[in-house]
Amino acid sequence: MIPFLDLKAQYLSIKDEIDTAVLKVLESTQFVLGNEVTAFEQDFADYCNADDGIAVNTGTSALHLALLAAGIGAGDEVITVPFTFVATAAAICYTGAKPVFVDIDPVSYTIDVTQIEKAITERTKAILPVHLYGQPADMEPILEIARRHGLTVIEDAAQAHGAEYKGQKVGAIGDIGCFSFYPGKNLGAYGEGGMIVTNNPEYAHTMRMLRDWGQERKYHHVLKGYNYRMDGIQGAILRVKLRYLEEWTEGRRAHAAKYDALIKDSSLTVPTVMPYSRHVYHVYAIRSPQRDELQQKLNEQGIQTGIHYPIPVHLQPAYADLGYKPGDFPHSELAAREVLSLPMFAELTPAQINIVAENLQNIVRGVAV
Structure with a gap:
């Protein structure tokens, strides 16, 4: 796992x-x-x-x-x-x-x-x-x-x-x-x-x-x-x-670069680093219209993932009193339906990243894994 x-x-x-x-x-x-x-x-x-x-x-x-x-x-x-x-x-x-x-x-x-x-x-x-x-x-x-x-x-x-x-x-x-x-x-x-x-x-x-x-x-x-x-x-x-934060941050950034290289040629959308940014990858979130299926199949292969965040705040029942409705913030709503966070922590190994990427590629291609 x-x-x-x-x-x-x-x-x-x-x-x-x-x-x-x-x-x-x-x-x-x-x-x-x-x-x-x-x-x-x-x-x-x-x-x-x-x-x-x-x-x-x-x-x-x-x-x-x-x-x-x-x-x-x-x-x-x-x-x-x-x-x-x-x-x-x-x-x-x-x-x-x-x-x-x-x-x-x-x-x-x-x-x-x-x-x-x-x-x-x-x-x-x-x-x-x-x-x-x-x-x-x-x-x-x-x-x-x-x-x-x-x-x-x-x-x-x-x-x-x-x-x-x-x-x-x-x-x-x-x-x-x-x-x-x-x-x-x-x-x-x-x-x-x-x-x-x-x-x-x-x-x-x-x-x-x-x-x-x-x-x-x-x-x-x-x-x-x-x-x-x-x-x-x-x-x-x-x-x-x-005292270890910079070391761990560089580890995360290296893991993100490896994910990028391994899955960039698929139909998945990898994170874009803005030109002004040093991204520290609290999460590594890809995007796919088939997000839920991807998550399910990765889980079946023993790969844990997360979703950050499945429901935008304006559509949460607790904040209905603000008066917003579906469609008010289309980019937020689409991201909420499509983002999937892959394993990301400083101690992640290259072998683990390879396994995640290989499974992703196979699932996207529709190959049984």
């Missing part, structure tokens, strides 16, 4: 360092925030070339606090995409604001920058591009539109640790960047975790208070805040893993 993701292989490769880091936290008893989290905040901010990092308990919390720090609230609108994990829209709704969707570009799967301006109203306060699958959105036009309209740009970089736009790491390109450390991410915790990065000291100060019950210091509650703090153990684990 070829797994979609193999977290155990990664753990075993750095087991001694991880175990030592965890024991250090246990001995320190700094279980919530603490020195390891503080050190990881600085390490990750430095990695992103950002001034500040604010560690939180999830990527969703990161988005929520970023929106709040930017002053987003009831009655406001935030422009984003429907082809994303639901947390992007959920965080907007948490503030009382309304997600306003714009379709994706069908090649990059990120926000279609030509559609943003027509979605802006007097209620619009922010643009929230999603760096989907590990590929950055086209940030220069987004920033230019935001400047002209006085809007905040918040990057959803939950899938894009180390991705670059024109040589600049995502997260610190806009006003605020938000990352997830869910275990399956390119940089994953052994539990939940998230990070916010920014070059704006006022935003950073506000978000630090908001994550810890709105306290400026203990028992002095300046804001109505939340319990969004990162655990000390997760900070220690992520600090170890961050």
Whole structure:
């Protein structure tokens, strides 16, 4: 069986360092925030070339606090995409604001920058591009539109640790960047975790208070805040893993290049790397009108795959109140029907990639396997 993701292989490769880091936290008893989290905040901010990092308990919390720090609230609108994990829209709704969707570009799967301006109203306060699958959105036009309209740009970089736009790491390109450390991410915790990065000291100060019950210091509650703090153990684990992120990223990129070479001549659509992009391949998503059949037959051959994402947010029952209907965002809807994510993790072997590609080719050609 070829797994979609193999977290155990990664753990075993750095087991001694991880175990030592965890024991250090246990001995320190700094279980919530603490020195390891503080050190990881600085390490990750430095990695992103950002001034500040604010560690939180999830990527969703990161988005929520970023929106709040930017002053987003009831009655406001935030422009984003429907082809994303639901947390992007959920965080907007948490503030009382309304997600306003714009379709994706069908090649990059990120926000279609030509559609943003027509979605802006007097209620619009922010643009929230999603760096989907590990590929950055086209940030220069987004920033230019935001400047002209006085809007905040918040990057959803939950899938894009180390991705670059024109040589600049995502997260610190806009006003605020938000990352997830869910275990399956390119940089994953052994539990939940998230990070916010920014070059704006006022935003950073506000978000630090908001994550810890709105306290400026203990028992002095300046804001109505939340319990969004990162655990000390997760900070220690992520600090170890961050040292390997570039190595693992280059592994993913090499695997993607091998997939490209092996399946590019088939009827399948492989990912397109945009000219401005350093793609970090959180997932390697191919496309096919026969996606469901492909997935079923690969599974029969012991090859696990994933679908990111089968139903766009605007067609989810939970968001029916936004008033969208089928056909409103055709590129998002077609991608949702056609994308299929192949096994992708740094420890994937060339032999495993060959098996996946060979089975894909055989299935596409209609040859029994």
